[in-house]
Amino acid sequence: MAFGERKYFLKEELVMRVKALNITYSKYSSMNENKCSYLLRIVVPLRDFKVIEPILDELDEKGYTPLYKFRIKHFDNRRDLDSLEYIYVLNITSREARDLEKKLSKMLHGTIGFFLLFKLRK
Structure with a gap:
């Protein structure tokens, strides 16, 4: 597969899936302890899995399953650089979201992986 032909999930498709879950986007975060929905996207190379x-095991133990799970092949001769992408919808408090951000920041420090955490609201 050529560089320009890599398949990424489309933003419109993700928005459609989130709307199917009856969740709307909230651009203002609240600091109360009510549970809100968050969209978590983690992208790492295969060598950093x-x-x-x-x-991922912790999220699985809590009963969360990935909304999407991708493996994207970038180079034929470097299989260790294949991208792994996981997308979750989590129902957690803002404090749990901050703790998750801290954990992921520490884990992904020094790698070329990244994560995004968006707040959604019912």
């Missing part, structure tokens, strides 16, 4: 495996 062991770095995020504990978080």
